Amino acid sequence: MLWRAGYTLLLHALLPFALLRLLWRGRRQPGYLRHVGERFGCYSTRLDRPIIWLHAVSVGETRAAEPLVKALESAHPDHGILLTHMTPTGRETGQQAFGERVLRCYLPYDLPWAVDAFLRHFRPRVGVLLETELWPNLIRGCRQHGTPLYLANARLSERSARGYRRVAGLARDALGALAGVGAQTAADARRLESLGARRAQVTGNLKFDRGPKPEDHARAQHLRSLFGPERPVFLAASTRDGEEELVLAALRGTPAKLLTVIVPRHPQRFDAVAQSLARSGIKFQRRSEDRPIAPEIAVLLGDSMGELFGYYGACDVAFIGGSLLPLGGQNLLEACAVGKPVIVGPHMFNFEEATRLAVEAGAAIQVADLAELGAALAELLRDASRREQMGKAGLELMRQHQGATLRTLALLEAALKPSRGDSR
Numbered sequence: 347m348l349w350r351a352g353y354t355l356l357l358h359a360l361l362p363f364a365l366l367r368l369l370w371r372g373r374r375q376p377g378y379l380r381h382v383g384e385r386f387g388c389y390s391t392r393l394d395r396p397i398i399w400l401h402a403v404s405v406g407e408t409r410a411a412e413p414l415v416k417a418l419e420s421a422h423p424d425h426g427i428l429l430t431h432m433t434p435t436g437r438e439t440g441q442q443a444f445g446e447r448v449l450r451c452y453l454p455y456d457l458p459w460a461v462d463a464f465l466r467h468f469r470p471r472v473g474v475l476l477e478t479e480l481w482p483n484l485i486r487g488c489r490q491h492g493t494p495l496y497l498a499n500a501r502l503s504e505r506s507a508r509g510y511r512r513v514a515g516l517a518r519d520a521l522g523a524l525a526g527v528g529a530q531t532a533a534d535a536r537r538l539e540s541l542g543a544r545r546a547q548v549t550g551n552l553k554f555d556r557g558p559k560p561e562d563h564a565r566a567q568h569l570r571s572l573f574g575p576e577r578p579v580f581l582a583a584s585t586r587d588g589e590e591e592l593v594l595a596a597l598r599g600t601p602a603k604l605l606t607v608i609v610p611r612h613p614q615r616f617d618a619v620a621q622s623l624a625r626s627g628i629k630f631q632r633r634s635e636d637r638p639i640a641p642e643i644a645v646l647l648g649d650s651m652g653e654l655f656g657y658y659g660a661c662d663v664a665f666i667g668g669s670l671l672p673l674g675g676q677n678l679l680e681a682c683a684v685g686k687p688v689i690v691g692p693h694m695f696n697f698e699e700a701t702r703l704a705v706e707a708g709a710a711i712q713v714a715d716l717a718e719l720g721a722a723l724a725e726l727l728r729d730a731s732r733r734e735q736m737g738k739a740g741l742e743l744m745r746q747h748q749g750a751t752l753r754t755l756a757l758l759e760a761a762l763k764p765s766r767g768d769s770r
Contacts, residue, residue: 348515349482349513349515349516349519350482350483350486350516353482353483353513354458354483357455357456357457357483361455361457364455368382368385374614375614377435377437377438378434381451381452384451384452384454385452385453385454385455385460386454386455386457386460386463387454387459387460387461387462387463387464387467388463389451389463389464389467389468391449391451392467392468393426393428393449393468394426395424395425395426396424396425396426396471397425397427397428397468397469397470397471398418398425398426398427398428398470398471398472398474398762399428399429399430399468399470399473399474400414400415400427400428400429400430400473400474400476401429401430401453401474401475401476401479402429402430402431402436402440402476403431403432403433403436403476403479404431404432404433404435404436404439405433405435405436405439405611406477406676407436407476407477407479407499408429408431408436408439408440408443409439409443409553409556409677409680410476410477410499410552410553410556410677411429411476411552412443412444412556413555413556413750414474414498414499414751414754414755415427415429415443415444415448417751417752417755418758419447421755421762422762425471425762426449427444427447427448427449428449428450428451428468429444429448429450430450430451430452430453431450431451431452431453432452435612435651437450437452438651439651439652442651443652453484456481456483456484457483458483458486458487461481461483461487462487462491464487465487465488465493466491469491469493470493471493471761471762472493472494472495472496472525472758472761472762473488473493473494473495473496474495474496474497474498474758475495475496475497475498476498476499477499477500477501478497478500478501478502478506479497480497480510480517480520480521481520482516482519482520485520485523485524486519486520486523488523489523494525494526494760494761495523495524495525496524496525496526496527496528496757496758496761497521497524497526497527497528497538497543498527498528498552498754498757498758499530499549499551499552499553499750500528500529500530500534500538500546501529501530501531501534501696501699502529502534502537502541503674503695503696503698504537504695505695507537507540507541510541511541514541514542517541517542519542520542521538521541521542521543521544522542522543522544524543524544525760525761526545526547526757526758526760527543527544527545527546527547528546528547528548528549528750528753528754528757529546529547529548529549530548530549530550530551530699530750531548531551531699532548533699534548534699535547535548547753547757549750549753549757550747550749550750550753551679551699551700551747551750552750552751553677553679553680553700554679554744554747554748554749554750555748555749555750555751556679556680556683557683557684557744558655558658558659558683558684559655562655562656562659562684563659565653565655565656565659566655566656566658566659566660566684567659567660568656569653569656569657569659569660570659570660571638572636572638572639573605573607573639573646573660574605574638574639574641577603577604577605577639577641578601578603578604578662578727579604579605579606579660579661579662579663580597580604580605580606580607580662580663580664580665580723580727581606581607581609581657581658581660581661581663581664581665582606582607582608582609582665582667583609583654583657583658583664583665583666583667583676583680583681584609584610584611584654584666584667584668584676584677585608585609585610585611585619585667585668586610586611586612586668586671586673587615588671589667589668589670590608590610590619590622590623591622592670592671592716593606593608593665593670593719594626594628594645596716596717596719596720596723597720597723598720599720599724600720600723600724600727601727604644604727605639605644605645605646606644606645606646607645607646607648607657607660607661608645608646608647608648609648609654609657610648610649610667611667611668611676613649613651616647619647620632620647620649623645623647628644628645629642629643629644630643630645630646631643631645631646631647632646632647632649633646633648633650633653634649634650654680655680655683655684658680658681658683658684659684659686662687662726662727662733663686663687663689663723663726663727663733664681664686664687664688664689665688665689665690665691665719665723666678666681666688666689666690666694668693668696669690669691669694670691670692670693670716670719671691671693674694674695674696674697675690675691675693675694675695675701676697677697677700678690678694678697678700678704678710679704679744681740682704682709682740682741682743682744683740683741683744685737685738685740685741686733686736686737686740687709687710687711687726687732687736687737687740688704688709688710688736688740689710689711689712689713689719689722689723689726690710690711690712690713691712691713692712692713692714692715694712703743703747704740704743707739707740707742708735708736708739709736709737709739709740710736710740711726711736
């Protein structure tokens with residue numbers, strides 16, 4: 347196919363730049379310089395059992411995979427789970443979530459020979475791409491190797507769909523070769539089918555099935571003891587580059603004793619945010635110091651991984667980052683899962699349906715700008731009853747929309763049923 351041939355030729359031409367990008371990103375995040383061979387299909391580890399393979403590109407997808415991984419482990423204890431990533435933070439999140447129960451590695455670049463090496467080495471019985479990761483050569487390679495490949499928890503905004511329509515032939519070829527598609531919503535299913543997907547089913551959002559563990563509740567209690575039980579706490583979670591300054595600017599008029607907890611989305615930005623706070627003259631403390639917060643401290647910098655449920659549990663009001671700037675937002679359901687009122691900005695297009703449901707349920711407030719953010723926060727801090735109502739609405743929202751894990755598991759069962767002569 348000409349589309350795929352041109353795409354593959356372009357990928358080979360870009361290989362030197364991909365290596366330079368790894369070196370560049372490795373300056374701030376050394377994890378990019380580790381396991382480089384895996385990105386080209388070179389692996390040293392393997393499993394001696396049949397493999398169920400899930401691809402979770404980074405942190406959000408890895409967290410979403412948790413309930414599905416647990417369900418697959420329970421339903422198929424004779425299989426091993428392989429979790430592939432594209433980012434070091436995704437890989438680290440997989441380590442925190444699953445320990446050594448799950449084998450982790452990087453998915454190779456979408457080059458036919460690297461994909462072939464990956465599939466020959468692991469020989470997965472079934473593959474699952476989480477959210478919307480469409481790699482044409484990977485999908486074609488799975489078909490050639492007889493590996494059923496599914497797209498699960500799939501979401502596709504109208505903005506992303508317009509981008510795929512620019513390469514309609516490539517998208518149609520890739521989507522049409524999938525064994526099945528489990529979409530988050532009916533709108534996602536329609537958009538995927540319009541691009542060439544077959545048999546798109548609405549299975550729901552796996553993130554509704556993910557909630558805090560006992561250790562998350564214990565961590566929340568510990569954090570709250572550090573914050574001080576009487577101090578109001580505002581959490582700005584998963585903030586992106588440029589948002590921290592905007593959030594702080596919106597806080598004028600809030601109580602002087604307010605503690606603002608800022609948790610940047612990407613750990614490589616922890617030091618940069620700390621430097622920005624220092625330049626601004628704001629008194630702050632790092633979470634990694636793990637000591638009580640003095641009354642004069644205005645900001646706690648959440649420079650830790652794997653503690654987001656703890657931060658949500660310890661705050662009074664949560665704001666979801668990636669939404670003040672046109673970046674698509676981040677997952678607001680984690681805050682709903684611990685019963686906390688949520689504020690989001692105007693740009694939640696990557697979580698459009700979840701945002702709509704949360705706002706309609708009364709669990710979240712969507713603001714248009716900084717002024718509205720400051721006003722919404724001030725109102726919620728004054729009104730404990732409203733905070734409690736929103737928190738209960740969030741918990742009920744999560745309860746009503748659970749079930750995506752079981753529906754996704756059912757989607758995969760056709761490929762996982764034992765067959766005669768199946769030696770994998």
